[in-house]
Amino acid sequence: MSAYRKPLPAVDDLNRPFWEGVRRRELRLLRCEGCGGYRFRSFRLCPKCGGDKATWVETSGKGTIWSYGIFHKAYFEGFKDEVPYNVVLVELAEGPRLYTNLVGARNDQIRIGMPVEAVFEDVTPEVTLVKFKPAG
Amino acid sequence: MPDLERLKRLRNRTAIVGVGASRQGTFPDLDPYTLAIEAFRSALDDCGLVRGDIDGLIVQGPGGVSFVRMGEMLGLNPVAGATFDIGGFATGPLIQYAALLLDSGICRNVALLYGNASRTEGRRFGGETTVTPGREYSSAFYYYGLTSPGAASAFQARLHFETYGTTSRQLAAVPVAQRRHAALNPQAIKKDSPLTVEKHQRSRFICEPLRLYDYCLINDGGVALIMTTAERAKDRRKRPVYLMGLGRHDTYRHSSLPNYLLWRETMPMAAEMAFGMAGIGRDDVDALMIYDSFSINIWFALENFGFCKPGEAGAFTQDGRIELGGEIPVNTHGGHLAESYMQGWLHQVEAVRQLRGECGARQVRGAEIVQYICRGNVASTLIYRN
Numbered sequence: 001m002s003a004y005r006k007p008l009p010a011v012d013d014l015n016r017p018f019w020e021g022v023r024r025r026e027l028r029l030l031r032c033e034g035c036g037g038y039r040f041r042s043f044r045l046c047p048k049c050g051g052d053k054a055t056w057v058e059t060s061g062k063g064t065i066w067s068y069g070i071f072h073k074a075y076f077e078g079f080k081d082e083v084p085y086n087v088v089l090v091e092l093a094e095g096p097r098l099y100t101n102l103v104g105a106r107n108d109q110i111r112i113g114m115p116v117e118a119v120f121e122d123v124t125p126e127v128t129l130v131k132f133k134p135a136g
Numbered sequence: 137m138p139d140l141e142r143l144k145r146l147r148n149r150t151a152i153v154g155v156g157a158s159r160q161g162t163f164p165d166l167d168p169y170t171l172a173i174e175a176f177r178s179a180l181d182d183c184g185l186v187r188g189d190i191d192g193l194i195v196q197g198p199g200g201v202s203f204v205r206m207g208e209m210l211g212l213n214p215v216a217g218a219t220f221d222i223g224g225f226a227t228g229p230l231i232q233y234a235a236l237l238l239d240s241g242i243c244r245n246v247a248l249l250y251g252n253a254s255r256t257e258g259r260r261f262g263g264e265t266t267v268t269p270g271r272e273y274s275s276a277f278y279y280y281g282l283t284s285p286g287a288a289s290a291f292q293a294r295l296h297f298e299t300y301g302t303t304s305r306q307l308a309a310v311p312v313a314q315r316r317h318a319a320l321n322p323q324a325i326k327k328d329s330p331l332t333v334e335k336h337q338r339s340r341f342i343c344e345p346l347r348l349y350d351y352c353l354i355n356d357g358g359v360a361l362i363m364t365t366a367e368r369a370k371d372r373r374k375r376p377v378y379l380m381g382l383g384r385h386d387t388y389r390h391s392s393l394p395n396y397l398l399w400r401e402t403m404p405m406a407a408e409m410a411f412g413m414a415g416i417g418r419d420d421v422d423a424l425m426i427y428d429s430f431s432i433n434i435w436f437a438l439e440n441f442g443f444c445k446p447g448e449a450g451a452f453t454q455d456g457r458i459e460l461g462g463e464i465p466v467n468t469h470g471g472h473l474a475e476s477y478m479q480g481w482l483h484q485v486e487a488v489r490q491l492r493g494e495c496g497a498r499q500v501r502g503a504e505i506v507q508y509i510c511r512g513n514v515a516s517t518l519i520y521r522n
Contacts, residue, residue, distance in 0.1 A: 009276075069294065069343045072340060072342060073343065075284060076281060076283065084341070089291060100280055101280050101281070
């Protein structure tokens, strides 16, 4: 297996449960214990109610495409061989949005509103990324 | 909610009296300070003030240009100085801040200096250099290849296209119009490079659906403005251009994700504030200067400020409606797409020159009111009158 040359996420104390989750094929979000709202970001406080207690919970992994872009310019050396590649913004069923790549579809098949579901890709021995594919 | 009645007291209380620009282009031997100072000398000459009259110093530039260093180089020891390093949408807020310094009596003459050596410094607005190692929050999602301000606009353009049935071909009307304007502006970098819709459509995608000509230039240059109070403005060399209205609205929700619904969360509020303060309507505006890091910004400004209905900017921008002689001329200097990438500062210079009647072949005849609009999660607007 050739070396993985794309940038890798920075794991820290706040987001570590997320990255441990994807290693186990779980897409986790923070759920506020005060208002029940979900958030993707590892923010300390709930942006909705200001509550400071939250739990990482497994989610459905389902969502829809909110918008997307096709990169023709390789800003990152590691993506040079893949242009044009897609980045999609997925709105999860639980509410939060996240950027990711859509796999299992050609770039010209992507549409706003398309139902998608999470898949997990081990990109290095330590790191797994969550990507999405058309819901089937 | 702004206190509009109180805000109205600021109407026409301050003015821009001096404008200056350095050479615009690629200058490997010049730094942002030198470029800004070149512009400053020109602005002083424009209004007939001398260096020692300046008692407020506001400084901005990509990568952080220090007001302390700038003041040291200029030999200025003002009452108040500041650098605001909040990116391209700083221009409107900084002019508003200058107006407050003046109207409150803290300062008498404020210089706003901008220096940008992005071309020479090889500044990349995307890729490895924009990722902060170990800082997940500041640069999340780069590991999916997401990067660059242009991508944020591309996602929004896609949303506009699919929601309203608008097209890249319609969007081409924006850069085409601005190249036409640039051809009439001796200062414009692209004054000799006309653009057609066909050429736009053949140009390469950067982040699809946006193409090369939907992106702004990256170049070096400096800009300076000098502002004073309405009373003092009458004594200056040229006709004052008064700040008639101002508007601002922020939202920080999803700030790290470019996923606003086409800036509907900020721009309409800024518009309402400025029109309310100025006591005018859209029909009174003779020309628009719109922050155009990307062509699609023009659509967001027109829709969110009520110059056309939501979703209709694609059709509205056709048939020369945003060109000189059209219904509402936009970026008569060529803007970031064709004149120079001075992050909104040359938009102010053009507004002033239009209101003084100094624009020659690109003069908007009888221009009395010109409005500046900047999109963003920090949206701002300024209404100027002569």
